[in-house]
Amino acid sequence: MNANLPPILSVRDLHKEFKDLKVLRGIDIDVNKGDVIAVIGPSGCGKSTFLRCLNLLETPTSGEIVFEGEHVFRNKHALLKEEYRQAKKAMQTAKLSRDKQAIETAQDELQKIKTAYEAEARLDKETEKRVKKTIDIHRQQIGMVFQQFNLFPHLTVLQNLTLAPQKLKGLTEAEATQKATALLKKVGLEDKANAYPATLSGGQKQRIAIVRALAMEPDVMLFDEPTSALDPEMVGEVLKVMTELAKEGMTMVVVTHEMGFAKEVANRVIFIDGGVIKEENPPQEFFSSPKDERLKDFLSKVL
Amino acid sequence: MFADIIKILSNAELTGYIFEGLWHSLLVTLIAALLGLFLGFVVAIVKIAPNNAWMRPFKIVCDIYTTVFRGTPVALQLFIMVFAVFAIPGFKPYAAIITFGINSGAYVSESIRAGIASVDKGQMEAGRALGFTWLQTMIRIVLPQAVKNIIPAIGNEMIALLKETSIIGWVGSTPGSLTFDLNAAASTIFRSVPNYLASGLIVGCFYLVIVYIMVLIVKLIERRLAKNER
Numbered sequence: 001m002n003a004n005l006p007p008i009l010s011v012r013d014l015h016k017e018f019k020d021l022k023v024l025r026g027i028d029i030d031v032n033k034g035d036v037i038a039v040i041g042p043s044g045c046g047k048s049t050f051l052r053c054l055n056l057l058e059t060p061t062s063g064e065i066v067f068e069g070e071h072v073f074r075n076k077h078a079l080l081k082e083e084y085r086q087a088k089k090a091m092q093t094a095k096l097s098r099d100k101q102a103i104e105t106a107q108d109e110l111q112k113i114k115t116a117y118e119a120e121a122r123l124d125k126e127t128e129k130r131v132k133k134t135i136d137i138h139r140q141q142i143g144m145v146f147q148q149f150n151l152f153p154h155l156t157v158l159q160n161l162t163l164a165p166q167k168l169k170g171l172t173e174a175e176a177t178q179k180a181t182a183l184l185k186k187v188g189l190e191d192k193a194n195a196y197p198a199t200l201s202g203g204q205k206q207r208i209a210i211v212r213a214l215a216m217e218p219d220v221m222l223f224d225e226p227t228s229a230l231d232p233e234m235v236g237e238v239l240k241v242m243t244e245l246a247k248e249g250m251t252m253v254v255v256t257h258e259m260g261f262a263k264e265v266a267n268r269v270i271f272i273d274g275g276v277i278k279e280e281n282p283p284q285e286f287f288s289s290p291k292d293e294r295l296k297d298f299l300s301k302v303l
Numbered sequence: 304m305f306a307d308i309i310k311i312l313s314n315a316e317l318t319g320y321i322f323e324g325l326w327h328s329l330l331v332t333l334i335a336a337l338l339g340l341f342l343g344f345v346v347a348i349v350k351i352a353p354n355n356a357w358m359r360p361f362k363i364v365c366d367i368y369t370t371v372f373r374g375t376p377v378a379l380q381l382f383i384m385v386f387a388v389f390a391i392p393g394f395k396p397y398a399a400i401i402t403f404g405i406n407s408g409a410y411v412s413e414s415i416r417a418g419i420a421s422v423d424k425g426q427m428e429a430g431r432a433l434g435f436t437w438l439q440t441m442i443r444i445v446l447p448q449a450v451k452n453i454i455p456a457i458g459n460e461m462i463a464l465l466k467e468t469s470i471i472g473w474v475g476s477t478p479g480s481l482t483f484d485l486n487a488a489a490s491t492i493f494r495s496v497p498n499y500l501a502s503g504l505i506v507g508c509f510y511l512v513i514v515y516i517m518v519l520i521v522k523l524i525e526r527r528l529a530k531n532e533r
């Protein structure tokens with residue numbers, strides 16, 4: 001949308017492994033201000049993992065994440081490790097061949113990789129040290145909405161909304177309450193301020209979860225299948241809130257199975273499969289002329 | 304037998320033993336409980352904290368602690384602590400209390416850990432996603448929900464502790480010492496009125512009444528907490 005502004009989130013070559021399971025294998029994406037990005041893909045392809053990596057609820061294995069111009073994750077030396085190992089092996093092979101020329105070439109190559117590896121490792125370490133102190137501040141700017149709502153059951157709706165702004169942003173109780181009330185009004189739930197989450201319907205819970213995140217005035221909102229745990233008749237009320245939010249210019253990354261939302265509200269749609277972004281396009285093209293075979297197959301099942 | 308019971312209860316010296324024993328039982332239990340609760344809480348937090356490099360040694364120490372103290376008889380722990388580790392003249396009663404506290408802490412830590420683990424993982428994630436640190440989320444969001452599950456387990460642990468302290472006389476007890484508890488009072492009374500059943504029944508009733516009061520307190524707290532929920 002705003003091509004001249006730097007991206008809010010910049011993701012480069014993002015990898016995530018759980019033990020032996022390679023879930024993300026090199027994700028690259030820039031999230032620009034005002035973008036509404038719909039993320040779709042088969043179940044288990046790593047959509048949630050991708051989203052959770054963005055606010056570091058999950059620590060990626062390697063790659064880079066830059067949030068508002070600052071690295072919040074950087075690990076480039078992990079990938080070089082393999083190259084380094086191979087250069088060492090090549091060196092040994094060259095030594096065995098006793099070919100002076102080959103040994104020299106291998107030696108140069110090894111030295112080059114070693115220098116690069118060490119330089120990256122140093123930068124990675126510096127970033128890690130800095131981020132350890134700043135990550136909680138960054139997370140305040142990144143709102144997240146979960147499939148299972150995760151409202152705080154021991155607090156009232158109002159307290160759910162005022163806790164973080166009061167404790168983390170230093171708002172007074174009156175300020176926080178005023179803001180929370182305005183947000184509740186916006187989603188039509190001002191009469192539920194003093195109710196406990198257990199008394200709400202799924203759709204109401206998710207609307208509260210959305211405004212709880214908004215109360216921190218985040219710069220970007222992440223949604224992980226926000227309507228998947230809802231009864232069908234409640235999906236609409238939540239999508240309506242999200243659509244309004246998009247219209248107000250909120251930057252959003254939304255993992256969803258709601259193709260209608262992806263088509264009508266998102267300005268970009270990405271398809272994740274096999275741990276990479278297989279296809280990205282504006283919604284019209286994405287749905288009318290998919291190129292990737294797996295995407296065609298996926299769309300034929302969900303549409 | 305009734306005659307013996309009345310004989311005991313109408314003898315000022317003997318009832319004095321009973322009340323001294325009662326007081327010591329309560330005191331020993333209370334101090335050991337406070338020590339156990341403190342230790343248990345710290346150990347539970349260490350065990351449940353994120354597993355990073357500088358936490359690991361603490362986690363290992365805590366694991367060894369709970370394994371050893373839950374895996375061996377408390378009488379043996381008492382024996383080692385009183386006669387070996389703290390073999391200081393005049394320190395026996397305190398060594399015994401410390402042993403009960405440390406032993407209780409091992410069980411309390413497991414109750415607290417289990418209570419925290421029973422809170423949905425999504426709660427910690429939601430807290431972190433809002434920008435709270437791990438500790439802030441633990442204190443403001445997870446622990447208040449865990450308390451409901453922890454209180455009954457800790458109540459049971461305190462009752463077990465009260466009964467467990469009855470072996471304290473085993474390290475040697477004479478009237479006037481902290482180790483002279485209810486159980487020791489029963490043995491002493493037996494020397495004046497040689498009827499096991501009579502002294503046993505009287506002291507047993509005292510234990511029963513205290514345990515019953517403790518159960519009531521736990522129930523009261525539970526009800527209070529349930530009301531807060533909604």
Ligand SMILES: Nc1ncnc2c1ncn2[C@@H]1O[C@H](COP(=O)(O)OP(=O)(O)O)[C@@H](O)[C@H]1O
Pocket residue numbers: 018021023041042043044045046047048049050
């Ligand atoms: N904490 C974890 N430990 C091990 N494996 C995990 C973990 N989280 C997710 N996975 C695995 O990673 C894969 C991707 O999961 P996920 O990102 O939840 O997929 P999606 O959201 O697209 O359905 C799945 O195979 C899942 O089992």
Ligand SMILES: [Mg+2]
Pocket residue numbers: 047048049224225
């Ligand atoms: Mg998912």
